[in-house]
Amino acid sequence: MGFLEVEDLKVHFPIKGGIFNRTVDYIKAVDGVTFSVEQGKTYGLVGESGSGKTTTGRAVIGLNDITSGKVLFEGTDITSKKSKTKNVRKDIQMIFQDPYSSLNPRKRVIDIVAEPLRNYENLSKIEERKRIQELMEMVGLSPESILKYPHEFSGGQRQRIGVARAIALKPKLIIADEPVSALDVSVQAQVLNFMQDIQKELNLTYLFISHDLGIVKHMCDDIAIMYKGRYVEQGTKEDIFNNPQHIYTKRLIAAIPDINPRNRADQFKFRQEVQKEYEHSYDDYFDSEGLAYGLQPISDTHLVALPGKG
Amino acid sequence: MGNELLEIKNLTTSFRIGDEYHAAVDDVTLTLNKNEVLGIVGESGSGKSALAFSIMGLHNRAKIEGSIKLKDQELVKLAPSKMNNLRGDDLAMIFQDPLTALNPLMEIGDQIAEALLLHNLDMSSKQRKARVIELLNMVGIPRPEYVYEQFPHELSGGMRQRVVIAIAIANKPELLIADEPTTALDVTIQAQILDLIRKLKEDIHAGIILITHDLGVVAEMADRVAVMYAGQIVEIADVTTLFENPLHPYTKSLLNSVPAEGQDKLHVIQGIVPSLKNLPRKGCRFAARIPWIDESAHEENPVLHEVSQGHFVRCTCHAHFYFPEESKEEQTNGIS
Amino acid sequence: MWKFIVRRLLITLPQIILLSVLVFLMAQMMPGDALTGQVDPNVSPEIKEQIRERLGLNNPWYIQYRDWVAGILQGDLGQSFRFKMDVTELLSQRIANTFWLSLVTLIFTYIIAVPLGITSGRYNDTLLDQGITGYTYLGFATPLFIFALFMVWVFGYQLGWFPTSGSVQPGLTPGTMEYVISKFNHLLLPALSMALIATVSTVQYLRSEIVDTKQKDFIVTARAKGASESRVYNRHILRNSLLPIAAFFGWEITSLISGTIFIEQIFGYPGMGALFLETILLRDYSVVTALVLLFGIASILGALLSDIILSLVDPRIRIK
Structure with a gap:
């Protein structure tokens, strides 16, 4: 049994329409996603906008209602409303994409970071302050800065405040939704390094959601590629990058700009070939609605959405 | 020297904060040749976008010193009406966020046609429409006649960026400035847009200034690269030299x-x-x-x-x- | 778009029904009924009770409500106790006056608001803008009835440029040119007074819309095309800024209603607003009820109108 198990997760949003504003259809934001994550690992969820990767992450932590399916965390079903017990919830925290808008500008850092502590733990004022100062030190910010407001920090520092808030309750799982995409390259490096450091220190598990394959490759052990709410491919980092099977994965990988200018012509040609293959074999990989087929195992770790029994 | 398209000398662009002027672009000197792609790399606050806006003359309340010469014509302190004649004609720009760069209340076709209208007074409306359709085709938009009458919100981000590009290339500019043209887009769309810019460059023979924070994009697109930090160019070299x-x-x-x-x-x-x-x-x-x-x-x-x-x-x-x-x-x- | 309008209309209907129920129940709660003031006080209570029974005044409220609505639909709004005439007839004289006053006020409001708002927004933070903004603050701070009294005193009594009461000079034949001019002359001062105050919110709204739109990315795109400053304003900024003003229109009508109540009273202008105050003071409840109903319906229709205008001009709402 895995640390985090997601079974056939579906999140459908109703589309309202017609004269009486009734539900006429559903957007299948997440349409039958199954995966498991081992403790201490980083699981990457990759996709383009509209792929459902963020919704998946938000459904796991309970920010989006689940239409059907199960989320098991350390063996406990956390989907049913009843069992939304405090203890399970505090073990899962989230880091948001935009450090500029995810922190309340009118609150001081101490209040921002203390929020989860106040929700779950009964600490005295002095204990709480000490805890927050420790946390600030952990994320590399000076303990004296807890009385400042978010706007007094740079983007990278703000994201670290977000991380401090997320790790305040010593969670076991952190869902990181595009944690660095709003940041400059050098600041990205800072936050990514730091996330790796605290992972080791606290034995954290990450569900790492990103559109940037370069970063995912750097951070993740296992990777899943999503497209229109479904998985198209899942495997270890090596499976995905060295042996991509699904045409969509190939296309995604081919689209990453190559940092070596000498490879330019090759990269360009490669991309065109993949594009040709994509157009050619589109019908082999997607059903009549343009959705991916069910996953078929091609090795112990590697699953690909191919037509057939699925 | 006949190959030089743009020559910037000691350009300083300052903004007023409180009572003092602060230079966002500080003493920048560079040249761009015809048919060349110059990448400008830097993080936010490096002054790269301020530089682009200075060349385009789009700063409202900035103090601009130094010289910007486009084919021997001095752009700094050029009369607004003369600058209007150049903008959108000889020099054009592609913007970062296609979701906000288009007028939400104007049909796609009209937005492109406006660029034609402003610089081709003798063009009939029929000719204009034909040219817009041609442009929409050029930037790879399917069913151009249909898209002509659509509004921006009806198109995806990638399609809107193609429209923005169509506006920019409408009058075959000699200088095209692309300010983070793919930052707001998905990777596969980014690849398509970059391919499109590369293809257009061959078609219209423009000099291109490509502003980006993405080193990969620069490595794929640029002939030469300038790295900016805190308003200054700190390094400039041809692309292979810079990366190697x-x-x-x-x-x-x-x-x-x-x-x-x-x-x-x-x-x-x-x-x-x-x-x-x-x-x-x-x-x-x-x-x-x-x-x-x-x-x-x-x-x-x-x-x-x-x-x-x-x-x-x-x-x-x-x-x-x-x-x-x-x-x-x-x-x-x-x-x- | 039609879907939107149909849906919007479907919402309007229950709104009006709800309004009529509320107005009806309110009227029921008022002391006295249709009989009070009509019947000779010496008539014995038994006979009064008989008449009540015959008129259906003892029926449960929903049956009375049904009869009341049926009456309204046939143009019967009841009898005025004081004026001893049909409410419908009484109102029909006044409604036209108020309609013209409101229309002229609206026109003035926009004639003042649009250029001031545009100037203020376009040249924001200049001396000109500060002057206009100063005027709007003054307008917000000045109560309408005080300003109206001031206007009557200055332009009506001191300067004598405008008549100070009535809606038309007595003795003129309707339909003649003189009659129309006299009507307009009587309208001018009250309409202008009201517009000068009512316009300030629109001026401010338009200003902030323009300042906002000016900084939008698509304006930079327009400039990058080589559009001149005036073209940028006329083609891109104005249309996008005027759009929310259209949405404001319905609210404008609501505020007009409350405005006419004071203005008509002060200018002695025989419209619905003046009638409203008069009949409240006279406790002429059947007229008050009818007026509240009409004012309510006017506001609801105003809101409906704004939504329809908005759906016509904004492609994002327009559904093909």
């Missing part, structure tokens, strides 16, 4: 900050990008970010030095630079 033999500490640090094959730990540049108000005005602006380098390594008034043909580096500190993670001896190998 980067010299300035900032360029090196930047290249080491992006995940690459076999890299365990990313390099982190210490400190933060100083804000416009707090820019160091004296000495090497990058000095505060590399405090382990001895002060004597920096020049008092850093200038660009030509280290090899066409490869310029600001300040002397690059000769003494090493990453704190590695020993001083290793530094000569450059980056792996």
